[in-house]
Amino acid sequence: MADILVYALAHEGQVNKNSKGAISEAARLAGELGGEAHAVLVGTDLTDELAQQAGAVGATKVFTINAPEGIAATAIDGIAALVEAKGYDWVLFGGGLLGFEIGAGLAARIGGGVTVEVTDIKVDGGKLVAERPIFGDTLLSHSNYKSKGVIVARTNAFEVKETGGTASVEAFDAPIGAAAGQVTLKVRGEARGADVNIEDASILVTGGRGLGTAENFSVADSLAAAFGGNSAVAATRAVVDAGWFPYAGQVGQTGKTVAPKLYVGLGVSGAIQHKVGMQSSENVLAINKDENAPIFEFADFGVIGDLHKIAPALTEAIKAKKG
Amino acid sequence: MKILVLVKEVPDAAVEKTIDPATGQIDRSGEKALNPYDTHALEAAVQIKENGADVSEIVAVTVGPDSASRTLQGAVSRGADRSIHLSDAGLAGSDVVATGYALAELIKRESPELVLLGQQSDDGGSYAVGSVVGEFLGQPALSQVVKLDLAGDVITAERQAEYGYDTVEVKLPAIISVGDAINEPRYPSLKAIMGAKKKPVEKLTLADAGIDAGKVGTAGSGVDCSDFQKPASKSGGTIITDEDTAATVEQIVAWLDERKLV
Numbered sequence: 001m002a003d004i005l006v007y008a009l010a011h012e013g014q015v016n017k018n019s020k021g022a023i024s025e026a027a028r029l030a031g032e033l034g035g036e037a038h039a040v041l042v043g044t045d046l047t048d049e050l051a052q053q054a055g056a057v058g059a060t061k062v063f064t065i066n067a068p069e070g071i072a073a074t075a076i077d078g079i080a081a082l083v084e085a086k087g088y089d090w091v092l093f094g095g096g097l098l099g100f101e102i103g104a105g106l107a108a109r110i111g112g113g114v115t116v117e118v119t120d121i122k123v124d125g126g127k128l129v130a131e132r133p134i135f136g137d138t139l140l141s142h143s144n145y146k147s148k149g150v151i152v153a154r155t156n157a158f159e160v161k162e163t164g165g166t167a168s169v170e171a172f173d174a175p176i177g178a179a180a181g182q183v184t185l186k187v188r189g190e191a192r193g194a195d196v197n198i199e200d201a202s203i204l205v206t207g208g209r210g211l212g213t214a215e216n217f218s219v220a221d222s223l224a225a226a227f228g229g230n231s232a233v234a235a236t237r238a239v240v241d242a243g244w245f246p247y248a249g250q251v252g253q254t255g256k257t258v259a260p261k262l263y264v265g266l267g268v269s270g271a272i273q274h275k276v277g278m279q280s281s282e283n284v285l286a287i288n289k290d291e292n293a294p295i296f297e298f299a300d301f302g303v304i305g306d307l308h309k310i311a312p313a314l315t316e317a318i319k320a321k322k323g
Numbered sequence: 324m325k326i327l328v329l330v331k332e333v334p335d336a337a338v339e340k341t342i343d344p345a346t347g348q349i350d351r352s353g354e355k356a357l358n359p360y361d362t363h364a365l366e367a368a369v370q371i372k373e374n375g376a377d378v379s380e381i382v383a384v385t386v387g388p389d390s391a392s393r394t395l396q397g398a399v400s401r402g403a404d405r406s407i408h409l410s411d412a413g414l415a416g417s418d419v420v421a422t423g424y425a426l427a428e429l430i431k432r433e434s435p436e437l438v439l440l441g442q443q444s445d446d447g448g449s450y451a452v453g454s455v456v457g458e459f460l461g462q463p464a465l466s467q468v469v470k471l472d473l474a475g476d477v478i479t480a481e482r483q484a485e486y487g488y489d490t491v492e493v494k495l496p497a498i499i500s501v502g503d504a505i506n507e508p509r510y511p512s513l514k515a516i517m518g519a520k521k522k523p524v525e526k527l528t529l530a531d532a533g534i535d536a537g538k539v540g541t542a543g544s545g546v547d548c549s550d551f552q553k554p555a556s557k558s559g560g561t562i563i564t565d566e567d568t569a570a571t572v573e574q575i576v577a578w579l580d581e582r583k584l585v
Contacts, residue, residue, distance in 0.1 A: 011486050070489060072454065073463045096485045101466055104451030108420050108458035113546025116451055133554065139342065142550035149546065179463045182494040186479070189486030203584070227585070237483065241469045241504030247487055254483045262584045283582055284560070285575065296562050301578045305565025313572045318585055321576060 002035025193246025210267015270295025360441025423455025
């Protein structure tokens, strides 16, 4: 079947941007296959307005499954039943934690292959071929599917394209299995710590695990202050999970996507999950003592050395230069 | 309760990873190490036991070539009571679904209440195997967990999802993949390292474990990832090593100045 099904993650009345990007990409691919892009929403408060957000970016049909949002086991049951009923060969996800979880479980259920972290998809011989960078983006792997394929995109891989179209909306009843019944989502999307704005900064000093302690964020604060103007301090996921910095200041796959004029990484290793949130930065400066840190693969200027020595000296030098 | 910890041998992080052009599979020769994320899973298992849960045993399980036995022993030294090693030439080329199927078959033989694993591996890095295992077992799988509390047969897990932190309750049996923020793994003591050599190891082939050979390996996999290409090379940045901090800072400032950033 030439139609492509896309899982559209939605929360608080909004379809997720990465899901929208996946829908737009599916519309392009389905066009080449001679089919259409369809979307599926899972949740308990699915409105027609929400479904039309998927329609506006390329879905011609939207299925709604009335089941709790935020739980992979539930979504796998619902989407697998839909794939079975309608005969889809291809299911696309926009990325994110649920994308990985649902996509992998779904592939096992429907007897397909699954690829995660996909950055490009092509049509070849009437089938989809997914491209995934591996080994710190030093090599591209291509997935060829034997029958059904589940493709989970890397965050921010696909652009949202507004078509202004509308979709037909259809409720789909799916039985939810026992495994889903074992899971209860108690809290969804809790923002921990202070609300900090990192998306509007033109200079962003980001602290990673290399800072060593929460107190050492003062090194990043001082450097950002020396730059002055529109600068801010951000963090990697590792240090946010460790409680050193508020969640609102996290850059990466599960945090914010930033594109400052200057990104400064202090003790940031540059894992893929972080890179996807900052790779559009105009200039990247990295200071890290680990010469094997992946950030040196994409930094414009990299310094292998002790940030605790270099960053304070840099702070003073910038202050002196500014007078 | 019984806890199984899934572990994997990966190329040492410091070693450059390559693809064997003859087979299209990851070249797994060279220095090996226990997947760093799995050390967090082992630590989590030990902490559950130390925190007073009635843990009858912790079993480390791996799928990999014979040479992975040393890595498996290393995993045992981090607190497992015994280990299971599935090794069979028929597993070569297994995709994540096929690997998850094989692991699920091993888990079925043991019927643990809890299965723990690292959220991703340093080589394949698919974040997906826990979810596949859960699917084949008909049990819920939670990934990227950074906090885990057990009360009776319910685990309260925290993780970062798409919109911030989620708190999820899951009734056991379940599969939990952990992130590296969940704990600080302890280094095994010399006594534990020596003791690990004496802990029982069960070595199994596909036939021993009753695993359908048609569902694993290249033939049993739904996706073939053996087509590799080098990405278009982009112009690399300037990388310097700090030897004289004053000179280093001067270079950074000059670079910033050129781009009108200071």
